[in-house]
Amino acid sequence: MIDERRGVLYPERMPRFHRLPPEPAAGHLVAWFWIPEWELGAGERSRQDVVAYPALNLVVDPSGVQLVGATTTATHRDLTGCGWAVGALLRPAGAAALTDRPADLRDSWTAVPAPELLGPVGDAMGRTDENRLGTAVTIMSRWLVERAGPLTDAGRQANAMSELLMTDAEVRTAEQAAARLAVSLRTLQRMTHRYVGVPPLAMIRRRRLQEAAQRLRDEPDADLSALAAELGYADHAHLTGDFRAVLGIVPSGYRQQL
Known part of the structure; x- marks a missing residue:
């Protein structure tokens, strides 16, 4: 099994971080789901440096849904305030369901118009029960299965x-x-x-x-x-x-x- 933080350059800076498997029906579309959550005080900032896997990611966060392409250099994101993201590390079959030109997304990303995904995932992440992460994963897994169709x-x-x-x-x-x-x-x-x-x-x-x-x-x-x-x-x-x-x-x- 690949270490879930293998591409994280400074793991001690990571916020709460979860790695969950996809639903079995989406196993050919998603390698795993990664879910960071953070809650920082006023004026606090946490820089996350990553050398990402060579793959595309489908990411849902409060700002929307994005398809993020493979990167050619290390990247970073500065976390502030409170937040979360639910990301799916896509297998090639999953990426093909969302784009036929992944090279155009290299070191870039594009918005995915999917309110039917953003709303339910946001609702799940806003809950406080212990099943909220699994619910978010289930929602995204099923959305991808419906989008992708049978494995070719x-x-x-x-x-x-x-x-x-x-x-x-x-x-x-x-x-x-x-x-x-x-x-x-x-x-x-x-x-x-x-x-x-x-x-x-x-x-x-x-x-x-x-x-x-x-x-x-x-x-x-x-x-x-x-x-x-x-x-x-x-x-x-x-x-x-x-x-x-x-x-x-x-x-x-x-x-x-x-």
């Missing part, structure tokens, strides 16, 4: 592609991924473009970078050269370059900030 063979293959690239540490190149999936490299590239909006190598690099950041949090004394080799980087400089390009900081600097 193409959607099933795209889900397998994403699962491989996001979780398998043995896959370090796009060529290896294509071979594991028994497709051509060109087919793999078309698949990631159609369902995620970024190239397969970008998905692999994002997974490795998340793993590297998590290892630095869990093992602050880890040798950076050994860590780079273990995660499939060519050398320490390669790991440092990846960190700087995406996080805007080198591994040693990140470790000092922790």
